[in-house]
Amino acid sequence: MRIAELSRLSGVPAPTIKYYVRESLLPPGERTSRNQAQYGERHVTRLRLIRALLEVGGLSVAAVRDVVAALDSPATGTHKVLGAAQQTVTAVRVGGSHDEPEHLEAVAEIRDLIERQGWKVSEHSPALTAAADVLGALRQLGQDDFADQLDAYARAADAVAATDLEIVRERGDADAMAEAVILGNILGDALLAALRRLAQIHRSAELFE
Amino acid sequence: MRIAELSRLSGVPAPTIKYYVRESLLPPGERTSRNQAQYGERHVTRLRLIRALLEVGGLSVAAVRDVVAALDSPATGTHKVLGAAQQTVTAVRVGGSHDEPEHLEAVAEIRDLIERQGWKVSEHSPALTAAADVLGALRQLGQDDFADQLDAYARAADAVAATDLEIVRERGDADAMAEAVILGNILGDALLAALRRLAQIHRSAELFE
């Protein structure tokens, strides 16, 4: 198909498709002449993925580039692939100063939590830093009772991760696994947030009616 | 204190503080003359909250304005306040077409889930729409095995909500409760996401080593 049909099928304007190709989110079509290219089913699928990551997942174009690059890179060892996929996903939102004593304290606190949960995680995992960032912010805002419930939240997170990994395990090849990790994390975060709101509404009504 | 000290204490540049006042994120200082105003401890606290919502929570300035407006509005009925706080928080990210048959199907699916979980939730809750959006995106991307694990995710979300409400219940007044709901949701989402990654790393190592 040509770009007009690709645009129609995906709902993405043609100039935007060109933009995505320029930004390496989408591979270019197969050239048939100087100014003609053919697009296939794969382009439609990829475009849907890109839009889902941008709109539902709230990622930036740069972050989407990293994600699709990870998906496209040839797999070498299942756990490695999952790790790479995770790095990509986690590194999406950071930005803060990481030298203050408060931050180091929060890091130590998360390390203790990891110990208590019996998790085995690298000391320098970006997820650890991210968790410490949030914890530090909560403490600085005087929300210590949240911080004190860390273990309860960690248990819930562990249950979620168990489900995640179950889904990943069922997948056949490494590519499908990486895809499951990435989509499960990015879209799964949004899904969990929404479900959490629903459960809150129910429980709050039950408690305060 | 004057604006220079407020800036020093909060780490926010003075022109940016003025900008926040213009955008109604921060109340203006108490005027002592035509070109002088006094700021207090409350301004420092509020600025920290604003920065946490912007940087850790990833909210837009407009969303922060809604959040602080909800915090400042006088409370009328505990459950009402929590509901308002939730609306504010959930309405943060939407944007999509809600008329297609796929979307209606996803909505029905979420309603079934709510039924199965025994949750009592309004038919038109924004959280329901948000969940349906994500579910629709997952199905459209061919990730049906995620969608099939909805109940497992819902159980985890319920456990999180139970902890959330426990924290809220311990708070004394309605203001503190609203604050707990808002911060717990916005920053809690980020915290849970990070903890989920940590648990995944552990479980993935266990499974594939």
Next chain:
DNA sequence: CCACTCTCGATAGTTGGACTATCTATCATC
């Protein structure tokens, strides 16, 4: 084979959000 439409790729322009800079008429304070 020719008018008309479409396409590619390059370049430039637009829009919105979040600041940041400058300016003026004041004040505070040494």
Next chain:
DNA sequence: GATGATAGATAGTCCAACTATCGAGAGTGG
């Protein structure tokens, strides 16, 4: 009373994500 800070207003900057235009070329119906 010189120096420096301040409020408020206005305008400018910077970045991300598109969007518009253009020119040379290619496909296609009549």
